[in-house]
Amino acid sequence: GQNIDQPTEMTATEGAIVQINCTYQTSGFNGLFWYQQHAGEAPTFLSYNVLDGLEEKGRFSSFLSRSKGYSYLLLKELQMKDSASYLCAVWFFQKLVFGTGTRLLVSP
Amino acid sequence: DAMVIQNPRYQVTQFGKPVTLSCSQTLNHNVMYWYQQKSSQAPKLLFHYYDKDFNNEADTPDNFQSRRPNTSFCFLDIRSPGLGDAAMYLCATSRGGGASSGANVLTFGAGSRLTVL
Numbered sequence: 164g165q166n167i168d169q170p171t172e173m174t175a176t177e178g179a180i181v182q183i184n185c186t187y188q189t190s191g192f193n194g195l196f197w198y199q200q201h202a203g204e205a206p207t208f209l210s211y212n213v214l215d216g217l218e219e220k221g222r223f224s225s226f227l228s229r230s231k232g233y234s235y236l237l238l239k240e241l242q243m244k245d246s247a248s249y250l251c252a253v254w255f256f257q258k259l260v261f262g263t264g265t266r267l268l269v270s271p
Numbered sequence: 272d273a274m275v276i277q278n279p280r281y282q283v284t285q286f287g288k289p290v291t292l293s294c295s296q297t298l299n300h301n302v303m304y305w306y307q308q309k310s311s312q313a314p315k316l317l318f319h320y321y322d323k324d325f326n327n328e329a330d331t332p333d334n335f336q337s338r339r340p341n342t343s344f345c346f347l348d349i350r351s352p353g354l355g356d357a358a359m360y361l362c363a364t365s366r367g368g369g370a371s372s373g374a375n376v377l378t379f380g381a382g383s384r385l386t387v388l
Contacts (some may be wrong), residue, residue, distance in 0.1 A: 167313075194375060205361055205379035206314070250313065254375050258326075259304075261313040 167262035169251050174268045180239050183265045185251030189232040194254040197225050197236045200264065201247045209236070209249075241269050274298070277362050277380035284352055285388050292347040292383045294362030302367035303345040304377065305337060308359045320345060321367055349385075357387045 167187045175181040187195070194213045198206035210220050212227035212234060224237040236249055248264040275296045284290045294303065302321050306314035318327045320339045334356070336348040349356055363377040 196376070203359075203384075205382045206377075208376055208378070211376065258316055258319065259375065259377055260316070261306075263311075263313045 167251055167253055167260060169249075169262045169265045171263070172266045172268070174270065175241055177241055177243060177269055177271050179241050180237065181241060181267065183236045183238075183249050183251075183267070185234045185236070185262060187232050187234075187251070187253045187262075189229065191255040192229065192232075192253060193256075195225075195227055195234045196252040196254070196259065197223075197234075198250040198252060198261075199247050200250055206250055238267075243269050243271070245269050275362060275364055275378055275380035277360075277383050279383060280381060281384050281386070283386045283388065286353065287351045290349045290352055290385065292349075292360050292362075292385070294345045294347070294380055295343050296364045296378075297343070298364055298366075298378060299342065300364035300366050300378070301342075302365045303339060304363040304365070305335075305345070305347050306361040306363065308361055308382075309357075314361055317347070352385070352387045354387050357385055359384050 169185045196211045197209040199209050200206040209223055210218055210225040212218055212225050217226045222239045227234045246269045248266045250264040251262040252259050278293050304319040305317045307317055308314040316328050317331045318337050334350050339345045359382045361382050362380040365377050366374045368374045
């Protein structure tokens with residue numbers, strides 16, 4: 164199977180920076196995606212990486228190292244509304260496979 | 272706004288009573304997906320259509336069927352729902368068409384939450 168590993172839960176304070184890591188098996192890899200999912204809602208797309216390096220989109224950045232099977236999502240200037248689950252998803256062999264997600268709790 | 276719309280948002284059914292969930296899209300995307308997501312778990316792909324080509328996941332139970340009568344609509348039929356089928360069902364679409372990551376960005380509907388009594 165396609166094992167995608169992320170920490171189950173993380174906590175951080177408002178205004179801080181948090182990094183959520185994701186590791187995956189490399190065979191069949193064709194892109195890595197990050198989605199945000201608030202409780203009871205559908206996932207919403209945040210960013211994707213196909214090539215190695217950093218992609219920046221406002222307060223969110225995502226990094227990829229294909230040789231290491233590793234990615235991270237960096238969230239800056241955390242806001243309370245950033246409390247959500249963050250799903251790492253990998254495009255394997257023509258389909259998107261999700262990790263179980265990291266629940267981020269932002270406190271005042 | 273172009274979007275993915277799922278109906279109903281909430282569905283309550285009895286054990287064994289068939290259910291149909293619908294999904295429509297105005298994005299004119301080629302690919303439509305159905306995911307099942309149980310509480311605190313990852314979305315799990317059930318099947319997807321690339322245009323009219325149906326692709327079933329190997330571990331999707333026979334109890335789950337799908338139809339795509341045209342580009343805009345896709346249905347999920349659960350023939351005999353069991354208690355274990357209670358979940359959020361997510362429809363998603365993508366442009367498809369190759370390794371370009373833009374083509375593979377999934378746009379999700381709001382989901383249909385199924386309760387089985």
